[in-house]
Amino acid sequence: MLKKLFGILKKDNDKNEEIKQNEEPIIENNTGETEAEKVEAERLAKVEAEKQEAERLAKIETEKQEAERLAKIETEKQEEKRIARVEAEKQSISSDTENTQKKEKKGFFSKIREGLAKTKDNFTAQLNNILNLYTKIDDDFLDEIEExxxxxxxxxxxxMDIIDYIKEEVKVNKIEDPNEIKGIIKKYLVNMLSNTIGVEDIDGIQKIIMVVGVNGVGKTTSIGKMSHRLKCNGKSVVVAAGDTFRAAAVEQLKEWCNRADVEIIASEQGSDPGSVIYDAIQAARARKSDVLICDTAGRLHNKVNLMNELTKIFKIVDKEYGHAQREVLLVVDATTGQNGLIQAKMFSESCKIDGIILTKLDGTAKGGIVFPIVKELNVPIKYIAVGEKIDDLQVFDAEMFVDAIFE
Incomplete structure (x- = not known):
């Protein structure tokens, strides 16, 4: 029995020892902190570090966005300043250009006024005298105006047309003061001259300008000045020296073309004008020039030969340059008075005249010839010249011209 009891006790001791061996020991560090607590602390520290890093990155992004916003605002301010500066410069340039144009117009008006001084003395001075002498508008007064x-x-x-117009205006508007007649005449003349279409209106199509007129009226100089104007307006120009009969005409035209810096197609004196025009057309087509200006003979053996030569040239132009816009300009010397009208009629019989270049207005007493030429031929004045300089040719301004006479 005792043996059996000792056996049971031994089994219990063995079992307790096994249980003791299977239990995990609890390990403590030097601070008394358990391993689990250490792991949790490390996890929390990691979370806190990640949070601080996220906050740092968010702060950096915010600062970056703010810097970009401020930079954008600064850029916009700089751009506004630049635009304002550019606009100011444009306005300054525009103002300078406008002032220059006004000065040029004023300067040219002064030249016209000076050039028409004799015309003014011959016409306006007499008109003013009559206006001062009469106190009413009657037949005697109108007879004086007519003369x-x-x-x-x-x-x-x-x-006669002007007198009829005066009578109509006096009747309709019940005008009684003779001094108002000057304004009526001026209005009539401005309206009559204001049908001019600009010779420089070139809209993407090649143009050929035939310049005609008798010798001595200023054909060559007008071509040189017109070439200069067109070149300054950005047009490419070729000139044909078609007046091969007049001595030194080709050399004179070459000199003007050199001054205007445009190309000239020429041949020897006495050669066929038609062949020169033909060569010039080929050159203008090849170079795709905007404008071809053709000089023509001003005098041959007689009127018939001159007109036949022009007819021949026009046929060449029709055949070789038919697609180009054609314009025929007649050069008239203002000093010739009624002879200028006769010349205009002569040329209009052989070809359609599209416009007049009126030259030598500086110092003439016969500037009034402008009006009957426009009236009788229904041909507008395109250019007027009041000097020998290369920029002394200007597009005709009806109001400016009439003002220069009536001022």
């Missing part, structure tokens, strides 16, 4: 107009190269037909 002044006729003696000022206005011509009979134009004078």
């Amino acid at each position: 002044i107009l006729i003696t000022s190269d206005m011509g009979v037909e134009l004078t």
Whole structure:
């Protein structure tokens, strides 16, 4: 029995020892902190570090966005300043250009006024005298006006039209003061001259300008000045020296083309004008020039030969340059008075005249010839010249011209 009891006790001791061996020991560090607590602390520290890093990155991003916003604002301010500066410069340039144009216009008006001084003395001075002498508008007064107009190269037909216009205006508007007649005449003349279409209106199509007129009227110089104007307006120009009969005509035209810096197609004196025009057309087509200006003979053996030569040239132009816009300009010397009208009629019989270049207005007493030419031929004045400089040719301004006479 005792043996059996000792056996049971031994089994219990063995079992307790096994249980003791299977239990995990609890390990403590030097601070008394358990391993689990250490792991949790490390996890929390890691979370806190990640949080601080996220906050740091968020702060950096915020600062970056703020810097970009401020930079954008600064850029916009700089751009606004730049635009304002550019706009100011544009306005300054525009103002300078406008002032320059006003000065040029004023300067040219002064030249016209000076050039028409004799015309003014011959016409306006007499008109003012009559206006001061009469106190009412009657037949005697109108007769005096009629005489002044006729003696000022206005011509009979134009004078009668002006008188009829005065009578109509006086009747309709019940005008009684003779001093108002000057304004009526001025209005009529401006309206009559205001149908000019600019010779420089070139809209993407090649243009050929045929310049005609008798020798001595200023054809060559007008071509040189017109070439200069077109070149300054950005047009490419070729000039044909078609007046091969007049001595030194080709050399003179070459000199003007050199001054205007445009190309000239020329041949020897006495050669066929038609062949020169043909060569010039080929050159203008090959170079795709904007404008071809052709000089023509001003005088041959007689009127018939001159007109036949022009007809021949026009046929060449029609055949070789038919697609180009064609314009025929007649050069008239203002100092010739009624002879200028006769010349215009002569050329209009052989070809359609599209416009007049009126030259030598500086110092003439016969500037009034402008009006009957426009009236009788229904041809507008395109250019007027008041000097020998290369920029002394200007597009005709009807109001400016009439103002220069009536001022």
